[in-house]
Amino acid sequence: MEFLNTNAANNLGIIALTIVGGAIFYFFMRKYYTRSDKSERAELQGLKDETPKTFEPLPQPDEIPWFERLQKGLGRSSSEIWGKLEKILTGSTLTDDAIEQMEELLYAADLGPLMVTELVMEFQEKVKDGVLKPYEFKLFFRDFLHKRLKNIQEKANPDLYTFDPNNKKLKVIMVVGVNGAGKTTTIGKLATKLQSQGAKVIVGACDTFRAAAVDQLQVWCDRAKVEMVRAKEGAAPSGVAYETLAQAMKSGADYCILDTAGRLHTKENLMEELSKSKRVLAKLDPTAPHETLLVIDAITGQNAIRQADEFNKTLGVTGLIFTKCDGSSKAGSAISIVTELKIPIVYIGVGESVEDLNIFNLNEYLRALLNLPT
Numbered sequence: 001m002e003f004l005n006t007n008a009a010n011n012l013g014i015i016a017l018t019i020v021g022g023a024i025f026y027f028f029m030r031k032y033y034t035r036s037d038k039s040e041r042a043e044l045q046g047l048k049d050e051t052p053k054t055f056e057p058l059p060q061p062d063e064i065p066w067f068e069r070l071q072k073g074l075g076r077s078s079s080e081i082w083g084k085l086e087k088i089l090t091g092s093t094l095t096d097d098a099i100e101q102m103e104e105l106l107y108a109a110d111l112g113p114l115m116v117t118e119l120v121m122e123f124q125e126k127v128k129d130g131v132l133k134p135y136e137f138k139l140f141f142r143d144f145l146h147k148r149l150k151n152i153q154e155k156a157n158p159d160l161y162t163f164d165p166n167n168k169k170l171k172v173i174m175v176v177g178v179n180g181a182g183k184t185t186t187i188g189k190l191a192t193k194l195q196s197q198g199a200k201v202i203v204g205a206c207d208t209f210r211a212a213a214v215d216q217l218q219v220w221c222d223r224a225k226v227e228m229v230r231a232k233e234g235a236a237p238s239g240v241a242y243e244t245l246a247q248a249m250k251s252g253a254d255y256c257i258l259d260t261a262g263r264l265h266t267k268e269n270l271m272e273e274l275s276k277s278k279r280v281l282a283k284l285d286p287t288a289p290h291e292t293l294l295v296i297d298a299i300t301g302q303n304a305i306r307q308a309d310e311f312n313k314t315l316g317v318t319g320l321i322f323t324k325c326d327g328s329s330k331a332g333s334a335i336s337i338v339t340e341l342k343i344p345i346v347y348i349g350v351g352e353s354v355e356d357l358n359i360f361n362l363n364e365y366l367r368a369l370l371n372l373p374t
């Protein structure tokens with residue numbers, strides 16, 4: 001009897017051990033196999049992990065929303081000028097010293113003397129009855145700038161943004177600016193955008209000074225599947241402009257975009273060469289070019305106003321494109337060019353890819369500049 005009891009106890013012990021052991025084995029295997037991460041499994045296997053350790057993938061440019069890129073580009077202006085102004089002008093009654101500092105900061109922001117005077121006078125009027133809160137201060141600036149820019153911005157030609165298939169008229173766009181401002185890149189982006197809307201676009205490589213400039217444009221045109229007219233050996237830029245327009249008219253194109261060589265606004269002979277191109281175009285179409293766009297590198301400060309003034313005097317600029325707003329751009333010069341020359345900003349560039357060129361939207365721009373909530 002006792003023997004039987006001992007045997008039964010042993011059997012029970014073996015069964016219990018088997019169950020406990022099985023459970024441990026089961027949980028171990030389950031833990032091991034349900035780890036989806038290859039590197040963790042490799043660690044458990046005692047193998048060296050060959051998988052490169054990666055951090056969060058860097059966002060691609062097109063994954064960062066446009067507004068954020070714009071805000072970042074205008075960030076320096078925002079913090080150095082508007083941020084400092086906020087500290088000086090809000091929270092306490094306005095002193096003469098604060099007004100003086102305000103003027104200095106606005107001049108440093110390249111806002112131009114006329115606008116600075118107006119701004120300061122309106123601001124004094126606004127705060128004479130009390131103290132401004134930071135938010136109110138920003139709204140004051142937003143409204144002030146909006147009021148001065150809105151009517152000018154409304155003059156921008158919608159043909160530059162949207163292709164209307166019912167509008168069969170050929171639109172001739174001449175693109176000018178100083179060296180390296182971003183003309184060729186901008187034309188590449190613009191041609192791509194218009195072509196993707198279904199427009200037939202022809203681009204003229206009128207920069208006959210540098211073979212590399214023509215090749216650079218050709219790359220963009222090939223990518224956009226857009227025809228490009230290039231110079232014959234030794235041809236004058238005006239000749240290429242003429243040939244491109246003739247080709248555009250013959251083939252029933254919707255847009256004819258002309259790239260020109262960069263030049264200093266102070267070089268009279270080079271500026272005259274642009275006038276000549278305009279006159280030559282008018283032989284084929286007296287209304288051409290319909291748009292003369294000046295490309296300005298947004299990093300340029302006060303000098304941008306002089307550039308715009310000279311190009312405008314020679315050619316009658318109809319629209320501005322500010323490029324490189326992804327760098328530490330000085331937004332003030334853009335505002336004073338618009339208000340002083342009464343020319344709208346039509347596009348704004350914040351990088352080198354097609355998505356980095358966008359239509360200038362005044363509300364959005366002011367929101368980004370003043371760091372206002374969306």
Ligand SMILES: Nc1nc2c(ncn2[C@@H]2O[C@H](COP(=O)(O)OP(=O)(O)OP(=O)(O)O)[C@@H](O)[C@H]2O)c(=O)[nH]1
Binds near residue numbers: 295
């Ligand atoms: N970061 C940045 N770079 C830009 C932008 N637009 C153009 N670029 C760069 O600026 C450089 C000059 O651009 P181009 O398009 O060759 O300038 P361009 O006015 O045609 O120059 P020239 O023909 O030599 O007068 C290139 O390296 C472009 O990639 C922009 O919005 N942001």
Ligand SMILES: [Mg+2]
Binds near residue numbers: 184
């Ligand atoms: Mg170029």
